[in-house]
Amino acid sequence: MDITFEHVTHVYGSRTPFEKLALDDVSLHIPSGSFTSIIGHTGSGKSTLVQHINGLLKPSKGTITVGDVVIQAGAKKQDLKSLREKVGFVFQYPEHQLFEETIIKDVCFGPMNFGISESEAIKRAEESLQMVGLPASLWHRSPFDLSGGQMRRVAIAGVLALRPQAVILDEPTAGLDPKGRQEILGLFKSLHERQQLTIIMVTHSMDDAAALSDQVVAMKGGKPLIIGTPKDVFIQKEKLQAAGLDLPETMTFLNKLLERAGESKTIPAFTIDDA
Numbered sequence: 502m503d504i505t506f507e508h509v510t511h512v513y514g515s516r517t518p519f520e521k522l523a524l525d526d527v528s529l530h531i532p533s534g535s536f537t538s539i540i541g542h543t544g545s546g547k548s549t550l551v552q553h554i555n556g557l558l559k560p561s562k563g564t565i566t567v568g569d570v571v572i573q574a575g576a577k578k579q580d581l582k583s584l585r586e587k588v589g590f591v592f593q594y595p596e597h598q599l600f601e602e603t604i605i606k607d608v609c610f611g612p613m614n615f616g617i618s619e620s621e622a623i624k625r626a627e628e629s630l631q632m633v634g635l636p637a638s639l640w641h642r643s644p645f646d647l648s649g650g651q652m653r654r655v656a657i658a659g660v661l662a663l664r665p666q667a668v669i670l671d672e673p674t675a676g677l678d679p680k681g682r683q684e685i686l687g688l689f690k691s692l693h694e695r696q697q698l699t700i701i702m703v704t705h706s707m708d709d710a711a712a713l714s715d716q717v718v719a720m721k722g723g724k725p726l727i728i729g730t731p732k733d734v735f736i737q738k739e740k741l742q743a744a745g746l747d748l749p750e751t752m753t754f755l756n757k758l759l760e761r762a763g764e765s766k767t768i769p770a771f772t773i774d775d776a
């Protein structure tokens with residue numbers, strides 16, 4: 502399911518004193534099955550951009566196409582229900598939205614809300630909980646008995662239970678310890694590789710973008726500044742720095758970059774200027 506933005510502009514508070522141009526004539530393509538990371542300074546428009554993909558925000562101008570759904574500025578009737586089934590959204594700190602008595606009920610909530618029968622919802626919930634690696638012995642416990650990382654996995658299972666074709670992740674590792682971070686990133690890496698799930702990840706971590714994505718979109722002032730493979734994007738160090746993005750100059754970062762570019766697994770001595 503390809504995702505395309507054509508000349509998309511988004512203005513908050515249009516015709517008010519608080520009017521703010523948050524997306525400025527954005528055109529970009531997210532190929533089906535890709536892992537795209539959106540990077541950029543705070544306020545560069547990352548969150549506004551991704552909220553257009555599942556219809557949470559509507560464009561002020563332009564067109565967004567998500568598979569066979571077309572979202573156009575000014576259009577009255579849009580097929581947002583089918584869009585929300587196709588595109589899952591994992592918000593920042595998604596565990597804050599858990600509320601049911603048991604984990605399994607929480608994961609069933611989304612599918613049942615979309616009119617799926619209880620037995621099918623349970624089947625999907627079990628499948629999703631298995632996917633996120635939460636042991637069956639915990640499924641009938643309260644989600645509030647879990648660790649932070651486990652609670653996040655339950656919330657993600659709730660999104661996966663709708664069987665989306667694409668998933669948007671807004672800072673998916675925020676607030677987790679290094680082990681929790683690795684678990685969550687590993688989960689999305691495997692969902693992307695094994696199930697060809699299209700992933701769009703908003704992140705502050707250049708390391709994560711370098712390690713996981715096949716496409717990086719660097720945003721500045723509501724526009725994509727650079728779009729390309731991690732190597733194509735991160736090689737443009739000065740341009741990124743001018744947009745307030747400082748690259749980590751660690752060997753792990755550079756090795757991840759080269760690994761993604763299929764060039765090498767480990768390079769003992771290397772600077773980004775040689776890439």
Ligand code: ADP
Pocket residue numbers: 513514521522523541542543544545546547548549550
């Ligand atoms: P990012 O996710 O990169 O931090 P955002 O998409 O949240 O950027 O914000 C882009 C711009 O739009 C910023 O200037 C921000 O202040 C503004 N903005 C975001 N949300 C709103 C809103 N609900 N109302 C008014 N302005 C907003």
